Amino acid sequence: MSDRSKFWQTEAASLRQQLQYLQECHSRQLMGEELTGLGIKELQNLENQLEMSLKGVRMKKDQILTSEIKELRQKGNLIHQDNVELYQKMDQIQKENAELQKKVYGSRSTGEENAASNPSFMVRNGYDLHAPIGLQLSQPQTQYSESSAKVMKLGLQLH
Numbered sequence: 001m002s003d004r005s006k007f008w009q010t011e012a013a014s015l016r017q018q019l020q021y022l023q024e025c026h027s028r029q030l031m032g033e034e035l036t037g038l039g040i041k042e043l044q045n046l047e048n049q050l051e052m053s054l055k056g057v058r059m060k061k062d063q064i065l066t067s068e069i070k071e072l073r074q075k076g077n078l079i080h081q082d083n084v085e086l087y088q089k090m091d092q093i094q095k096e097n098a099e100l101q102k103k104v105y106g107s108r109s110t111g112e113e114n115a116a117s118n119p120s121f122m123v124r125n126g127y128d129l130h131a132p133i134g135l136q137l138s139q140p141q142t143q144y145s146e147s148s149a150k151v152m153k154l155g156l157q158l159h
Contacts, residue, residue, distance in 0.1 A: 027036045029046055030053075038046070 025034060029038070030050065035046075036042070
């Protein structure tokens with residue numbers, strides 16, 4: 001190996017070490033360390049770099065937060081839509097239950113008939129469509145009547 005190539009190899013290694021040292025110093029300066037010996041101009045440049053870096057960090061953070069908010073709103077809308085559908089299904093089931101009760105027990109009076117078709121009257125007249133309805137299996141009754149025939153046909157009795 002010639003003297004010239006040895007010189008350039010040594011020079012390259014020295015430059016690599018200097019570059020690494022400068023990068024480490026710069027990193028420490030960005031962290032607010034080893035600021036002694038810096039003049040006003042270097043400190044101003046360092047401050048400008050930090051402000052630009054901070055601006056980039058804040059923009060990225062805002063972008064991520066905006067994206068997460070949008071995603072959460074979409075999830076909230078889907079949950080709300082599911083909730084509305086479940087309430088509609090629940091109302092339909094309650095209407096069907098009211099119709100079944102009406103068929104099983106028959107119309108006792110006009111007031112009760114209106115109560116079965118109008119959920120807002122249910123609480124005042126003793127019925128609450130939003131309360132759970134207990135179902136119980138029962139044995140066929142010995143006395144044969146219209147309501148007992150319906151109970152046997154349904155195989156259950158509403159309480």
